[in-house]
Amino acid sequence: xxxxxxxxxxxxxxxVTRRFGDFVALDDxxxxxxPGGLTALLGPSGGGKSTLLRIIAGLDYPDxxxxxxxxRDATFLPPQRRSxxxxxxxxxxxxHLTTARNVAFGLEIRRRPRDEVxxxxxxxxxxVHLEQFADRLPSQLSGGQRQRMALARALAVQPEVLLxxxxxxxxxxxxxxxxxxxxxxxxxxxxxxxxxxTHDQEEALEVxxxxxxxxxxxxxxxxxPGELYDRPANPFVMAFLGPTTVLGGELVRPHDVEVLTxxxxxxxxxxxxxxxxIGHEVRAETRAADGSTPWVQLNRVQVDELGLVEGGTVWLxxxxxxxxxxxxxxxxxxx
Amino acid sequence: MTDTLARPAAPAPQPAPPARVRRARRRTGPVAWxxxxxxxxxxxxxxxxxxxxxxxxxxxxxxxxxxxVLTSEDFLAAARLTAQVAGIAVVLNTxxxxxxxxxxxxxxxxxxxxxxxxxxxxxxxxxVVVGVALILVYGTTGWFGPAxxxxxxxxIFSVPGMVMATVLVSLPLVLREIVPTLEEAxxxxxxxxxxxxxxxxxxxxxxxxxxxRWAVAYGVVLSLARSxxxxxxxxxxxxxxxxxxxxxxxxxxxxxxxxxxxxQRAAFAAAFVLMAxxxxxxxxxxxxxxxxETS
Numbered sequence: 001x002x003x004x005x006x007x008x009x010x011x012x013x014x015x016v017t018r019r020f021g022d023f024v025a026l027d028d029x030x031x032x033x034x035p036g037g038l039t040a041l042l043g044p045s046g047g048g049k050s051t052l053l054r055i056i057a058g059l060d061y062p063d064x065x066x067x068x069x070x071x072r073d074a075t076f077l078p079p080q081r082r083s084x085x086x087x088x089x090x091x092x093x094x095x096h097l098t099t100a101r102n103v104a105f106g107l108e109i110r111r112r113p114r115d116e117v118x119x120x121x122x123x124x125x126x127x128v129h130l131e132q133f134a135d136r137l138p139s140q141l142s143g144g145q146r147q148r149m150a151l152a153r154a155l156a157v158q159p160e161v162l163l164x165x166x167x168x169x170x171x172x173x174x175x176x177x178x179x180x181x182x183x184x185x186x187x188x189x190x191x192x193x194x195x196x197x198t199h200d201q202e203e204a205l206e207v208x209x210x211x212x213x214x215x216x217x218x219x220x221x222x223x224x225p226g227e228l229y230d231r232p233a234n235p236f237v238m239a240f241l242g243p244t245t246v247l248g249g250e251l252v253r254p255h256d257v258e259v260l261t262x263x264x265x266x267x268x269x270x271x272x273x274x275x276x277x278i279g280h281e282v283r284a285e286t287r288a289a290d291g292s293t294p295w296v297q298l299n300r301v302q303v304d305e306l307g308l309v310e311g312g313t314v315w316l317x318x319x320x321x322x323x324x325x326x327x328x329x330x331x332x333x334x335x
Numbered sequence: 336m337t338d339t340l341a342r343p344a345a346p347a348p349q350p351a352p353p354a355r356v357r358r359a360r361r362r363t364g365p366v367a368w369x370x371x372x373x374x375x376x377x378x379x380x381x382x383x384x385x386x387x388x389x390x391x392x393x394x395x396x397x398x399x400x401x402x403x404v405l406t407s408e409d410f411l412a413a414a415r416l417t418a419q420v421a422g423i424a425v426v427l428n429t430x431x432x433x434x435x436x437x438x439x440x441x442x443x444x445x446x447x448x449x450x451x452x453x454x455x456x457x458x459x460x461x462x463v464v465v466g467v468a469l470i471l472v473y474g475t476t477g478w479f480g481p482a483x484x485x486x487x488x489x490x491i492f493s494v495p496g497m498v499m500a501t502v503l504v505s506l507p508l509v510l511r512e513i514v515p516t517l518e519e520a521x522x523x524x525x526x527x528x529x530x531x532x533x534x535x536x537x538x539x540x541x542x543x544x545x546x547x548r549w550a551v552a553y554g555v556v557l558s559l560a561r562s563x564x565x566x567x568x569x570x571x572x573x574x575x576x577x578x579x580x581x582x583x584x585x586x587x588x589x590x591x592x593x594x595x596x597x598x599q600r601a602a603f604a605a606a607f608v609l610m611a612x613x614x615x616x617x618x619x620x621x622x623x624x625x626x627x628e629t630s
Contacts, residue, residue, distance in 0.1 A: 059526055079529040086530040092523035096545040105541070106531035150527075157531055 009070045009160045009193045010035040011056055016065030018051055018217075025051040026062070027217040033161070033195050033210075038187045040208035041197045044240070048217040049197045050165055056195070057086045057163050070160040085154030085192075089166040091146040093138035099149050100125065100134040106157035124152040127186065144175040148182075155190065164196035168203065180207050201241050205229065213237050235324050247294040250322040255297040259284070259306055260315040267315035270294065275303065275310055284308060286316065386610065393607040396600070404604040412578040413586035413605070420494060420569070420582060421562035424501040428558045431502075432509030433551060437543065439510075440517040454510055457503045465503050466571025469496060492574040497582070500568035505558035512554030513547055520546045553623045560616040564609065583609055 011033040018026040025048045033039050041049040054060040056067055058079035066075045074082050094102050100121050107117045125131045128148040138146055147167060154162060167183070168176040184207050187194055198204050204211050205225045213220040213228065213236075221233040232238035235251050245254045248268045260267055270286035273293070277283075282303045284296045294316055298308075308314065393401060404410055439451055457465050472478050473490040483490055490496045528542045544551075566584040573580040575589060583605055591602035 057530060059530070079526070080532045080534060082530075084530055086527065088523050088527065090523065092527040094524055094528070094542060094545075096548075105528065105533075109528075109532045109537055109541075153527075153531065 011161055011193065011195065012068040013052070013056065014066045014068075016052070016055060016062040016067065018048075018055060018060065018062050024217050026055070029065070029214075029217070029219055031212060031219060031222075033193060035193050036191050037210055038184070038194045038208050039196070039210045039212060040204035041195060041212050041214055042201060042204040042240070043199065043214040043220075045199055047215045049199075049214045052214065053163050053165055053195065053197050056161075057084050058082050059086070083157075083160040085157065085159035085162040087147070087150050087154050087162070087164040087167050089169045091138070091143070091150045091170075093141075093146050093150060095138050098135050098137055099130055099141065102138065102149055103152045103156050105153060110157065120156060124156055127155075127189070128152040142175075143171045144179055147171065147179065151183075151186070155192070159192065161193040161195065164194070166197055166199070169198075176203075183207055205241070213240060215240070231323050233324075238324050243297065245294045245296075246292055247316055247318055248288075248290075249292075250318065251324050252318045252320075252322050253297075254283075254295050256319045257294065257296045258317045258319050259296055259298065259302070259308070260317060261306060263315050264317065267317040268294075270314055270316050272308055272310055272312050272314060275308060284314075286314065288316070389603060389606050389610060393600075393603040400600050401604045401607075404601045405608070407601070409577045409581070410586060410601065410605060413581045413583050414608075416494075416497075416580070417563060417582040417584075420497045420501055421559060423494075423498045424505060424562045425555055425559050427498070427502050428506050428509045428562075429551065429555050431506060432513055432554060432558075433544070433547070435506075436510055436513035436517055436547070437539075440514055441522065455507050458507045462500075462504050462565065462567030462569075463571055466500055466568040469500055469503075469568070469572050473499075491572050492576075492580060494580075496572040497569050497580070500572045501562045501565050504565055504568055505561040508557045508561055509551070509554035512550040512557070516547045516550035517543075549623060553620060556616055556620050556623065560613055560620075563612060 011031070013029055013031040016026050016029045017024070027048075029048075029052060031052070041053060043049045051060060055062050056069070056074075058074065058077060062075070066073060068074060069082055069084065079086075094105065097105070103121045103124050104117050107120060112120075121134075122131070125134055128151055130145060130148055130152065133141060133145060133149075138149070141149065147170075151164075151167075168179050171179065180203055183196075196207075208225060210222065211225055211228050212222045215236055221228060221237045223231075228237060229241050232241060235244075238244055238251055243254050244251050245257070246252075247257060258267075263269065268288050268290075270288040272284055272286050274285040275282055276285065277300070280299060282298045282300055284298055284303070285293065286295065287293050296316065298306075306314075435450075435454070439447060470477060470491055473483060473496060474480050475484060475491070477491075480491075488495070490499070524542050524546065525538050528538045533541065564584060565582075566588065569582055570585060570588075573582070573585065575581050575585040577586075577589065581589065587602050587605045587609065590598045590605065593599075
């Protein structure tokens with residue numbers, strides 16, 4: 001992976017290591033973020049993704065390794081000279097300034113002419129749909145509005161890269177979904193290289209055009225959402241990106257399991273122990289002859305057609321071969 | 336999409352809470368009544384009655400004698416000195432309060448907890464001890480005494496000593512306001528400012544200071560009140576020479592201990608002035624409080 005990512009406005013991370021006492025937060029990490037892309041850093045809490053983002057922003061420093069932003073060595077640059085926009089999970093709004101003054105902050109620091117500042121702020125507030133809130137204080141805005149203000153503030157100084165640290169983590173589910181769509185469309189408009197941290201696989205799959213899975217201080221896999229979902233490099237990535245279950249010793253997706261009412265080649269016999277209805281989905285939990293407990297994701301129509309009942313016997317067969325064949329990882333309990 | 340972004344969905348209508356719950360919460364029980372009476376008696380006995388009696392004694396013979404005291408040489412000198420000492424102390428308190436507050440909250444260094452404890456020390460030990468300690472260090476026979484004397488600087492029995500004593504006892508009041516506010520505000524606003532291009536000075540001036548401004552104002556007013564009223568430490572280091580090194584509190588004390596109705600009247604008049612200033616400061620503090628909470 002040595003394409004043009006160190007060029008125009010990409011980020012190039014080489015051999016970055018960061019320790020906190022005995023804990024290794026990042027272990028010799030290499031990463032290329034391509035210019036103009038919308039990349040997600042996905043991983044479990046404590047996996048090192050936020051630390052990596054903060055090191056790129058200059059809010060933390062690596063014990064070893066280098067960071068290049070837009071082709072420039074930024075490893076030892078202070079944050080204010082990196083041309084990086086940073087959006088915090090908890091907004092970090094300047095509480096004493098109005099929405100417009102918050103957005104204008106970076107421009108005022110740069111001593112831009114007053115007319116230019118006013119025009120740019122108006123343009124950005126339009127972009128984030130906050131025109132009518134220009135004179136409000138952050139305390140008078142909702143969480144989603146504050147976060148959009150923070151985004152406009154970061155974009156105002158036209159940074160080379162935009163970094164977002166769990167940007168929607170503090171918002172409720174409804175607003176979070178809206179802002180995801182909105183971020184996607186905003187990125188289509190402004191095309192700034194964007195790297196955002198999330199622990200929510202759905203968010204990463206939905207928003208990003210490239211996902212970097214990071215766990216225990218190491219990068220597990222980099223690829224497009226489709227690639228990662230269909231061809232995970234290892235059981236961890238597979239389990240982290242979506243539901244999994246173990247069928248006949250293989251890790252498979254529970255929606256890629258065929259339910260049969262009679263014995264056929266390659267099918268495993270199992271007894272239905274529970275039918276759990278979750279909205280449009282029905283989750284069939286079973287117990288196989290080998291003692292394992294595979295579960296299958298179905299819908300109501302399928303359950304009716306198959307005539308499934310709790311206590312009945314079925315035969316289960318994987319529709320697609322396991323992408324991580326031969327690795328019998330314990331499947332995580334479905335949330 | 337735009338409208339849903341701008342406006343959160345209307346909340347579902349809430350069912351009214353059962354009336355029984357509301358009544359149970361509102362009722363004032365016998366315990367609350369007892370507490371109210373105790374609080375009232377306490378305030379009456381310890382605050383209202385003494386204050387009223389000072390006012391009564393001050394104006395017992397009408398306004399003329401009071402005015403006479405307030406225009407006397409010694410009173411004016413004491414008032415000037417108090418203003419001078421308190422004024423310098425407040426400026427020092429503001430500068431050191433903000434500086435040390437930021438140092439204590441934003442930086443991790445060896446001895447930080449010790450420093451934090453030492454700063455509170457003058458509040459917990461008697462001001463008289465603070466005064467004596469200052470004499471032991473800066474007096475003519477103290478550690479730095481001879482050196483200061485050679486340099487021609489007089490600290491003890493002079494304004495610098497009185498300012499030092501006042502700052503020592505009032506600085507913690509400023510810090511105690513600033514430190515929690517800084518801790519609560521966290522560091523993210525400053526980091527955001529930094530990523531937006533602000534250098535250290537710009538971050539302090541545009542983000543940190545506005546964040547703590549009401550805490551600073553509140554702490555400074557408190558420390559001003561404390562500075563004006565400081566007695567013990569100043570008494571020890573000043574020598575209390577009338578017209579020369581006598582602050583208003585010392586003026587009250589010394590006048591009261593003299594014989595004769597004139598001296599007594601002077602004590603009451605000066606006490607009344609101190610009290611009036613304190614009341615004004617309390618009003619200012621009360622006005623600052625709610626603003627601080629909403630900021």
